[in-house]
Amino acid sequence: MSSTTEAARPSIHLSPSVTARLARRHRAERRFRRYGIVAIGLAIFFLAMLFISICSRGYTAFVQTFVQLEIVLDAEVLDLGAERDARTLGAANYQGAVKQSLRSLFPDVKKRRDRRKLNGMISTGAAYQVREMVLANPALVGTTVEVWVPADDDIDMLMKGHIDRDLPEDERRVDDDQLAWVDHLLQLGRIEKRFNTTFFTAGDSREPELAGIWGAVVGSFFALVVTLALSFPIGVAAALYLEEFAPKNRWTDLIEVNISNLAAVPSIVFGLLGLAVFLNFFGLPRSAPLVGGLILTLMTLPTIIIASRAALKSVPPSIREAALGMGASKMQMIFHHVLPLALPGMLTGTIIGMAQALGESAPLLMIGMVAFIVDIPGGPLEPATAMPVQIYLWADSPERAFVERTSAAIMVLLAFLIAMNSFAIWLRKRFERRW
Amino acid sequence: MSADAGPGAVPAAERAAMESFVPSPATVKPAGAPPRSQDIATETAGDITVDNPRMCARGVDVFYAEKQAIVDVSLDIGQNEVLAMIGPSGCGKSTFLRCLNRMNDIIDVCRVTGRIELDGEDIYDRNVDVVQLRARVGMVFQKPNPFPKSIYDNVAYGPRIHGLASGRAELDDIVQSSLERAGLWSEVKDRLGESGTSLSGGQQQRLCIARAIAVSPEVILMDEPCSALDPIATARIEELIDELRRNYTIAIVTHSMQQAARVSQRTAYFHLGKLIEVGETNQIFTNPRHNLTEDYITGRFG
Numbered sequence: 062m063s064s065t066t067e068a069a070r071p072s073i074h075l076s077p078s079v080t081a082r083l084a085r086r087h088r089a090e091r092r093f094r095r096y097g098i099v100a101i102g103l104a105i106f107f108l109a110m111l112f113i114s115i116c117s118r119g120y121t122a123f124v125q126t127f128v129q130l131e132i133v134l135d136a137e138v139l140d141l142g143a144e145r146d147a148r149t150l151g152a153a154n155y156q157g158a159v160k161q162s163l164r165s166l167f168p169d170v171k172k173r174r175d176r177r178k179l180n181g182m183i184s185t186g187a188a189y190q191v192r193e194m195v196l197a198n199p200a201l202v203g204t205t206v207e208v209w210v211p212a213d214d215d216i217d218m219l220m221k222g223h224i225d226r227d228l229p230e231d232e233r234r235v236d237d238d239q240l241a242w243v244d245h246l247l248q249l250g251r252i253e254k255r256f257n258t259t260f261f262t263a264g265d266s267r268e269p270e271l272a273g274i275w276g277a278v279v280g281s282f283f284a285l286v287v288t289l290a291l292s293f294p295i296g297v298a299a300a301l302y303l304e305e306f307a308p309k310n311r312w313t314d315l316i317e318v319n320i321s322n323l324a325a326v327p328s329i330v331f332g333l334l335g336l337a338v339f340l341n342f343f344g345l346p347r348s349a350p351l352v353g354g355l356i357l358t359l360m361t362l363p364t365i366i367i368a369s370r371a372a373l374k375s376v377p378p379s380i381r382e383a384a385l386g387m388g389a390s391k392m393q394m395i396f397h398h399v400l401p402l403a404l405p406g407m408l409t410g411t412i413i414g415m416a417q418a419l420g421e422s423a424p425l426l427m428i429g430m431v432a433f434i435v436d437i438p439g440g441p442l443e444p445a446t447a448m449p450v451q452i453y454l455w456a457d458s459p460e461r462a463f464v465e466r467t468s469a470a471i472m473v474l475l476a477f478l479i480a481m482n483s484f485a486i487w488l489r490k491r492f493e494r495r496w
Numbered sequence: 497m498s499a500d501a502g503p504g505a506v507p508a509a510e511r512a513a514m515e516s517f518v519p520s521p522a523t524v525k526p527a528g529a530p531p532r533s534q535d536i537a538t539e540t541a542g543d544i545t546v547d548n549p550r551m552c553a554r555g556v557d558v559f560y561a562e563k564q565a566i567v568d569v570s571l572d573i574g575q576n577e578v579l580a581m582i583g584p585s586g587c588g589k590s591t592f593l594r595c596l597n598r599m600n601d602i603i604d605v606c607r608v609t610g611r612i613e614l615d616g617e618d619i620y621d622r623n624v625d626v627v628q629l630r631a632r633v634g635m636v637f638q639k640p641n642p643f644p645k646s647i648y649d650n651v652a653y654g655p656r657i658h659g660l661a662s663g664r665a666e667l668d669d670i671v672q673s674s675l676e677r678a679g680l681w682s683e684v685k686d687r688l689g690e691s692g693t694s695l696s697g698g699q700q701q702r703l704c705i706a707r708a709i710a711v712s713p714e715v716i717l718m719d720e721p722c723s724a725l726d727p728i729a730t731a732r733i734e735e736l737i738d739e740l741r742r743n744y745t746i747a748i749v750t751h752s753m754q755q756a757a758r759v760s761q762r763t764a765y766f767h768l769g770k771l772i773e774v775g776e777t778n779q780i781f782t783n784p785r786h787n788l789t790e791d792y793i794t795g796r797f798g
Contacts (some may be wrong), residue, residue, distance in 0.1 A: 379641035383603060383704070387654045388631030388711060397653070398643060462745060 119468025125257035125270060126217040127209040128183060128246060130162045132191060134202050145199050153195070155188040166251070167242060178238060178337030180314055184211040186259075186271045209255065214269040214393050214462035216243060220254060223461055232332050234461075260469065264435045266450065269462030272455070276437045280350050280430065280445030281419060287354025287441055293411050295358070300407070303366070304373040304393055315491070324363035331356050332427030340428060347429040348444035352480070356424045361414035368410020372403035405492035412485035416478050422449035448474045504688070506526065522530050530610035541785040542775035546574035546762070550631075550715055550745040551596060556610035558591050558600065558769075565591045569609075569771040571764060572605050573715070578737060578746045580760030580777065582753060584797065587766040589749045590638075596747065597633035598626050614715070615634060631658055634713035637719040640700035642692030642707070647684050650692040650703055670710055678706035679736050698729025705736065716740065718748040734759050753793055765789045 062084035073079060111306040138161055139153040160180050164170070170179050187210035195201050195207070211217075217236045218224045219242070230237050246252035263273025307313045339345045345352050376399045384394040425431065431450050438445035446454065448470065500736055547571040558566035566588040573596075574580050583587040591600070598619060600606040612619050619629050631654070642650050649673045654660070661667035671688070675681040680702040684695070692703055701721055718737070722730040737746060737759045750756050756763050756777065763780040765773045765788070773780065773789045784790040791797055 377641075379637065379639055380643065381602070382599065382635075382637060383641040383643060383707075386597070386599060386630060386635035387635070387657070387707065388627050388629075388634075389653075390627050391658055393657055397657075402644065 076490070093206040103301075113469050115468050119465055119470075119472045121221050121223075122260060122465040122469035123257055125259065126212040126220040127253060127255050128212050128216075129207060129209050129251040129253075130159065130183070131165070131207055132162045133165075133205045134158060134191075134195065136202055137191055141202065141203065145202070147196065150196055150199055150202075151192065153192070154243060155191045155195070156185075158191060159183060159187050168248075171326030174280070175238060179242065181241060182213050182216050182242065183319070184268060184270045185215050186211050186268065211259065211270045212252065214460055215239075216252075217270055218461050219243060220252070221465075223326060223465075227428050258468070264437050265433060266435060267433075267448065267455070268440075269460050269466060272463070274451060274467060274473055277446045277448045277451035277470070278435060279438050280353075280434075280474070281447040282300075283350035283441040283445065284353040284357060284425075284430075284447055285415060285419060287351055288357040289411070289415060291354070291358040292361040292365055296370050296411070296414075297361050297407055298365045299362075300369030300373060301395065301400070304370050305391070305399070320363050320366055323359075324367060327423075328360055329427065330419055331360050331477070334359070335424060336427045344447045346442055346444070348432050348434065348446075349428075349442050350430075350438065350445050351441040352428050353425050353445075353447060355432050355440065356428065357418040358360065359379070359422060360421065360424065361418050362416035364417065365407070365411050368413070369407040370429075372406025372410070373399060375406065386428040405488055409485045409489045412481050412488070416481045418484075419477060419481070420474065422447070422453055425450050426453075448477075502572065504675070517552070519627060522691045527735075539548050541773040541789070542780075544570050544771070544774050546559050548575040549573065550615065551747075552613045552616075552773070553592075553595070554611045554612075554613075556592065556595060556607075556608065556612060558588070558595060559607045560603070560635060561605040562630065565769055566595075567603050567644060567769045569766075571774060573745055573747050574762070575745055576741055576743075577762060578741050578748060578760040580756035580763045581749045581766060581768035582611050582658060582751075582756050583772075584792065586768075588766075588769040589766045590719050592766070592771075593719055593749050594635075595734065596636055596715070596717055597630050599630075601626060630768060631711050632713055633715040633717060634708035634711060636708050636716065636718045636721050637700070639724050640697055640704050642700050644691060644693050646689045647675075647695070647703060648688040651706050651710045654707060658711055660711065674706040675703075675709040677709055677740070678702045679732060680706055695721045696723050696729075696779060698732060701729070702736065706735070707741075709740070711743065715745045715747065718746065720749050720751060723751060730755070753781070765792060767792070 074219060074403065131328075135158070138158050139155065140157070141149060141153050160176075163179055163183065164176070167179060170176055189205075190210055193207065194206065214222070215224070216239070219226075219235050224233055224235055226233075235243075243252060257273060260273050262275050263271060264276030268274040303313060305315065307316075335352060339352045339355055340347060345355075380398050381394055384398045385391075389397065425447050429444075430446050431454065432446065433454070434442060434444050434446055436443075452467055452470045452474065455463045455470060551573040554570045556566060556569045569588075569592055569594075571579075581593065583589050594600045595608055595612060596619075599625065600608060608620060609729075614629070614633065617624070619633075643653065645653075648671055651674050652661075652667055655667055655670050661670055672681060672685075676686060682700060683699060684690075684703075685756075692700065695703060701724075705716075705721075722733050725733065734755065737748065740746060747757065748756075760777045762774065764771055764776045765786070766778065767788050773784060773786045775785070780789060781793055786794060
């Protein structure tokens with residue numbers, strides 16, 4: 062019992078069993094860390110796979126094969142009389158002028174069948190392009206212009222290496238004659254790949270070389286404007302009421318449960334609801350971004366309400382007490398102190414909800430936003446598609462050239478989503494407050 | 497009500513009970529084992545009344561749902577006095593303080609019965625506007641809680657919402673005089689635009705006091721205002737409290753008996769939701785009447 066024996070006894074923490082246990086504890090920790098790294102690694106791997114597969118397939122859509130033609134805008138070829146007003150100019154035979162210029166490039170091609178093949182190498186959009194030029198500047202009639210016009214999508218695929226030259230002729234979409242003509246054009250330097258502005262400025266088209274994402278972007282934009290204009294104020298007001306004013310009883314509990322449920326309802330159900338209520342009952346127009354926006358509002362609301370309530374809850378009670386203790390009314394407490402502090406969180410939730418809405422396609426199918434629409438919508442009541450629906454439509458098209466356009470459209474959509482989410486993160490970092 | 501408030505108004509029988517209160521042997525426990533609630537009599541030792549009361553509480557009970565936090569507390573707070581409330585944790589002193597400007601209203605399950613008067617008017621009356629009440633009875637909290645706004649806006653907030661200043665110049669005057677009276681003006685006068693949260697803990701608490709006095713309250717409630725501060729900051733706040741006494745009525749809850757002895761004129765000792773003893777601070781600390789008070793101030797429990 063003396064103090065010397067006490068001191069001589071080694072600490073129990075150095076005994077073999079305890080040290081062995083300690084080693085086990087450290088091993089467990091290292092193992093757990095490795096699991097975490099593996100999980101993160103897998104997630105990054107899949108994400109990288111996604112990006113690599115989409116980008117490697119889609120980046121070629123940002124260029125497009127063009128052919129330089131020397132087009133003689135002869136009044137006779139254009140079938141023009143003496144009149145030069147917009148109507149006659151608009152109805153002129155530009156197709157003939159394009160064909161004529163091709164014929165002058167390849168004077169040896171005489172047979173009717175061969176000529177048709179030759180003409181098929183140039184997009185039907187070429188005639189429209191020339192028409193626009195002449196309409197913009199009627200003085201061009203009678204002159205010769207050098208223009209770069211889009212090639213047909215098969216030629217485009219050949220130029221991009223998606224069509225194998227070594228295949229037997231009957232197994233490829235470009236036959237030997239056309240191959241020879243392309244090679245001739247290459248020698249002349251009259252065929253080359255240029256940046257594809259059409260893809261960013263045009264609406265949908267049956268011809269891949271004329272199809273663009275802009276119509277879908279505008280449709281998505283109108284739908285999202287409607288969604289934001291409705292879901293943000295409604296969501297914030299609902300969250301404020303539920304969090305700050307509503308009595309805590311079984312009715313508010315029921316509402317809370319149902320809001321959480323609403324967040325988990327499959328989106329196609331919202332589409333059916335929109336079809337039944339907005340189209341059939343209220344008689345709103347089909348395919349309109351307004352209706353799409355209304356449905357996306359229903360879908361986004363639970364996200365915004367839940368995020369906003371969490372943001373309101375995270376405002377420390379000391380700030381509320383300080384405001385109330387000064388004699389601020391409840392409204393003043395909320396609008397002067399709680400809401401400004403909760404707003405970044407609310408905005409973050411809203412942006413994430415908007416990003417969800419931007420990527421949503423299923424409910425839009427139900428209300429007819431899946432239609433083939435060439436025109437760029439001019440307002441939320443005009444027929445439109447949305448970006449994810451456009452991707453769905455293109456993925457469904459048989460032409461080889463739509464494969465790369467599908468991927469390119471996905472890249473554009475992902476760019477929007479990444480931008481929105483980055484903005485949300487920036488907003489959170491920027492306005493994060495510490496107490 | 498002001499007529500009842502004098503010492504003479506206390507019923508003779510009650511007074512007799514107070515004066516003849518002798519702790520029964522049953523309530524005397526060995527050191528370290530404080531008595532249970534039901535063993536303590538609800539009578540308060542000492543004189544609960546003052547000559548010129550600002551606030552009078554009579555028979556106040558507070559319940560949190562089913563649990564009773566305060567049992568039958570009656571207490572006056574006099575004009576221009578500092579009343580300190582002491583007692584072990586969970587004794588109800590903060591709860592009682594928060595009843596005085598109805599801060600307990602924001603707790604859903606909290607229920608207050610009894611009568612609390614400010615200048616003879618029942619503050620729990622249905623016609624009393626709680627916004628106005630809290631402007632008249634200001635509060636300083638345990639943890640400094642400046643708004644995450646500029647120093648100027650922190651002090652100007654109260655006058656703005658209550659419309660106490662008619663112009664920018666008048667508002668500037670209020671802000672300056674409030675900060676001066678809180679002893680903070682010289683330290684912050686060159687950086688009024690900075691955030692109130694950028695100040696040190698002690699400065700933040702003085703900012704909160706400046707914010708409270710900027711609305712010209714009649715009573716200031718302080719809930720352990722120095723518990724988060726170091727001794728130097730605490731000393732500044734205590735000096736400030738002594739100066740503020742000239743213009744305001746102050747009720748302060750504190751865990752520090754030394755602080756209660758230094759700043760207050762009267763002290764109330766709470767124990768397990770009951771007001772055990774009230775009296776001149778001097779008397780409480782030198783010659784307590786109740787054995788529980790004595791046990792507490794001599795450090796036998798608490």
